[in-house]
Amino acid sequence: MLRVGIIGGTGYTGGELLRLLTMHPMAEVTVVTSRGQKGKPVDSVHPGLKNLIDLTFEDVDPAEIAKKCDVAFTAVPHGAAMTIVPGLLKEGLRVIDLSADYRLPVAKFEEVYKKKHADPREAVYGLPELHPEVKDATLVGNPGCYPTGANLACAPLVAKGIVSRIVVDSKSGISGAGQDPTATTHFPFVTQNVRPYNMTTHRHASEIAQEQQRLSPGVKVHFTPHVVPSTRGILSTAHLFVDEPITQAEVQAIYEEFYQDKPFVRLQTPSFANIRGSNFCDIAFEAEQGSDRVVVVSAIDNMVKGASGQAIQNMNLMYGFDERTGLWTSGLFP
């Protein structure tokens, strides 16, 4: 059994790692850390796990963690991961970081997050459908939730070099805001409501641009996120503008080929109903008649394919398991 440590186990992302790993036949969680809840049972914070887990929160001590774990997931805030990851790597652990700290080149990170990087270091961008080199990684920067869905939607067509401009308009459930209650996560405000935020300035735009411009250097990337009254799920509507006309059949062929051996990407109508709680990314597209626009829409569960599930998929690849191991489950519907 692969022994797994979860560094920062009280938040939504940590809780989701625990939920998913209870179903994993080859991995076992042996350490869960929390500075604030040290000594308390893990199920006191995650009552849904009662009877399923029998651990208490520990302090973050890399040497102790290394005795009990082979791999660590760091599920701590941006800026905190960079202070913890070096110690874990030094102790010989492989690390999958779910924060933003290792997703961007250092200069870009410092520009976007307006913070000096404490641990400039190479990492693999953990979007396995686009980065097969994940399997050899020691340190993985697990992608942001918006970039996961947006990049999977755009990549096949952009990789053809025929797209000049991308407008990604995303609709996210509120769980992306985390578990701390605020005025904008208050039920009476969120329910029955839709609203945009950071209309032209969201930090995830840089991860989308990085990946798409890697595939096609000159492509212009625009991104606008919204919050919708759902807990989970991100629907990303990518409006792609192509240099010359393309037919629906041609688009279909491009996407089928690109994702032919990617089990978690399915070409079917995106709807949170089909992906809730699962690691799938469902994608559909429509070439607008008489126009230069192709609309590509993807749906993911931001907590799973957009965070903890993708982290486990990366773990599977890093340790030579089938990438589906422990993740091969249906969405929860109804």
Place this chain on the structure above:
Amino acid sequence: MLRVGIIGGTGYTGGELLRLLTMHPMAEVTVVTSRGQKGKPVDSVHPGLKNLIDLTFEDVDPAEIAKKCDVAFTAVPHGAAMTIVPGLLKEGLRVIDLSADYRLPVAKFEEVYKKKHADPREAVYGLPELHPEVKDATLVGNPGCYPTGANLACAPLVAKGIVSRIVVDSKSGISGAGQDPTATTHFPFVTQNVRPYNMTTHRHASEIAQEQQRLSPGVKVHFTPHVVPSTRGILSTAHLFVDEPITQAEVQAIYEEFYQDKPFVRLQTPSFANIRGSNFCDIAFEAEQGSDRVVVVSAIDNMVKGASGQAIQNMNLMYGFDERTGLWTSGLFP
């Protein structure tokens, strides 16, 4: 008192007219028709109106209606209005039609709705912020829900002649689908779900193109609608691409001037929380730095400003009332 008839009073739009008109001090509903519910009390279909209304559904008989009414709202399906409106006009009534039948030039209508028009006739497009001629209209084609929010969002900047392309990405509550239950309005499917539909082919695109191209002939218009898990509300995110750079302050000045004497348009962060149940259209915008994109977002209640409230606003203007009469109420929040 202005005497009002509601032709087709069993659906959501008819019910909303009744709800709003109970608050109108200058108008009184004297006739409500329904072929299917003829003879039944109106509050048997709309139990929220119990004690507030004491009418029974009548059959549609233009001569009888004309005896009791000065103005009629036709809240019947597309294609049905064109068979009823001529009779009402002939009897001397002024008519505000909430279907699609009188919104587009006949040739465009027949192309988009794939149906021969039974009553080709001039009508005023009832978006009063852009069509002051509503006040003299005998027949008003009340706009579609998506076009109302989208057109108000785009008009000020497009009217400047500097926009080359518009991508409208809209998020609508499910009440737009009406009151007949279907697989796609079933609670377990809609809740916690977001999904696109008619990604490049929605019929309302033609109303947006018509209005924007009237303001700036060459502008390209793209439209993609989505359903979100809300009952009411449409948030339209318009991504506008401008020919030359424009600053946030310039955009601000353009919108303030354009809407300076339009009481129902407010320049503030769009959120269904602020407009639910009211006739307001809230608009905000952001000029993307270092880019040719301006994002303009509007929020309306699709049942009010997107349908029945706007119809009453048109009625107010047609009869010389202050346009706010009976509509000057706050959104329902929380």
Place this chain on the structure above:
Amino acid sequence: MLRVGIIGGTGYTGGELLRLLTMHPMAEVTVVTSRGQKGKPVDSVHPGLKNLIDLTFEDVDPAEIAKKCDVAFTAVPHGAAMTIVPGLLKEGLRVIDLSADYRLPVAKFEEVYKKKHADPREAVYGLPELHPEVKDATLVGNPGCYPTGANLACAPLVAKGIVSRIVVDSKSGISGAGQDPTATTHFPFVTQNVRPYNMTTHRHASEIAQEQQRLSPGVKVHFTPHVVPSTRGILSTAHLFVDEPITQAEVQAIYEEFYQDKPFVRLQTPSFANIRGSNFCDIAFEAEQGSDRVVVVSAIDNMVKGASGQAIQNMNLMYGFDERTGLWTSGLFP
């Protein structure tokens, strides 16, 4: 015009008073106070009211308030009202208090709220259907949200002296918890969730017992509240146990007679869909065949009939207006 002051205008209850009073033809809000937001525009806290109100928050100064107001609503926390109300009364204002401070006899208040009362004083319990003496009141203790629906459900049958035991099982929307975000108002927790709280110890039980035992001294009263994933609305299911068999027709006759001239009580299937945003209380009942149980269910909007609407209904009665004035509107549906 009656001049109205709202003491404590930043919360949900104060906001709802403002929303409802914009529709009142005989009353005008002239003062809105807030210690924390003093000097700021009222619509900065309540953006739904933008364009509808042009006041700024003032400090609480009874002498100043008395110059501008005839009547004051105190919408401040329990315990705070008792420090403000005496000053307002002394200045000659009539006061409708929406806190719990004047609902119970002083000894009962101190036992239930575990707090010494700073202003022991007579007040009228402002449930106008049961307390017609409201019309002469100088100080009204506006009822709690749960007691309003529960007492209206039980009163007719209990007043007959044939009920020995009442079990009230209530289901409330989350707006009753107010506008401060907490772990139990966080959208991801509230949505798709139902949970009980204070299963046998909720403080509102004392208001239900007080009213029912006034009607029938020996009746036993039990109360258990729950939170459901709705913003507004309280459905109270009262299981009444009667001393001898009673038929459905007899129950029907009792309720019809009891509420025959009470415009806000309607005998029809309770459902939040019919009362959302309105001052109605809808009631239905079923006498269980072959049993001593009668189930009576009521639905109210906790923000309207359960708080601010009822307060305005009380104001109407105190000033000789028809009690429906400004409140005679339908629920918001869909």
Place this chain on the structure above:
Amino acid sequence: MLRVGIIGGTGYTGGELLRLLTMHPMAEVTVVTSRGQKGKPVDSVHPGLKNLIDLTFEDVDPAEIAKKCDVAFTAVPHGAAMTIVPGLLKEGLRVIDLSADYRLPVAKFEEVYKKKHADPREAVYGLPELHPEVKDATLVGNPGCYPTGANLACAPLVAKGIVSRIVVDSKSGISGAGQDPTATTHFPFVTQNVRPYNMTTHRHASEIAQEQQRLSPGVKVHFTPHVVPSTRGILSTAHLFVDEPITQAEVQAIYEEFYQDKPFVRLQTPSFANIRGSNFCDIAFEAEQGSDRVVVVSAIDNMVKGASGQAIQNMNLMYGFDERTGLWTSGLFP
């Protein structure tokens, strides 16, 4: 591998069996039937299962099913099961029936469901916490959703013989109404709404009475169900009236002993947040001070412990597996 047939695989219950069985390491679905969808891929009806299942719907042919299956789940409507089950049993299959057809003694069934029983036959009531004889059953009548939560809540105290009356007030998600869209499952009606139905006449009352009166013959049982705006989940609030005073500590001891070796029953605050998508039943209780009432509340997922999960738990016991097999997962939260 145990070979499993699902008879009636297009509805919510059949879909949930498929979802759960994809996670079962000892069982494999080999047949899924549907008369209406015969020949179509299973994932065309359940798109969430795309890539996870590669079966097509078959017709119901017991002899064919018996060739491919060891056990069958019948997930067909009430009244239909009794026409299919005899054939399956005759072919030597063991059967777990999820309809109401085999839950009650024949005379009771015919009285409650107002229908002649076509296949009077012994079956085991499949609530394994109360019926350990499930392990030897050939035919299991899987309990109704409401009775599962209600019976688990009441059993420990009722089994002590000290309860004279039970009032069960239940709050159910709408998925219990199935997947056919109707006016009462329409999103605009269900959202933000709570309503009672069949206030004194719900058919599940008989299953609650049967089980509780088996434990304590004279106990009176009352039941009232409600629909709440959630998809999944049933919260049952049982108000138990005891013959003599009992303390909180005594109740605690009774429940701990009763459920000490029942892994799916957890004694903690009920909340759908902790059980959504899982087979757990969470229970809490409070003995009212100075009263003869004990409030016991249980929460289950009506699709899992209330239907398909419990059916699999029964299957596990029938085939000698640990009852947790394939079901030992956490609820989906957030």
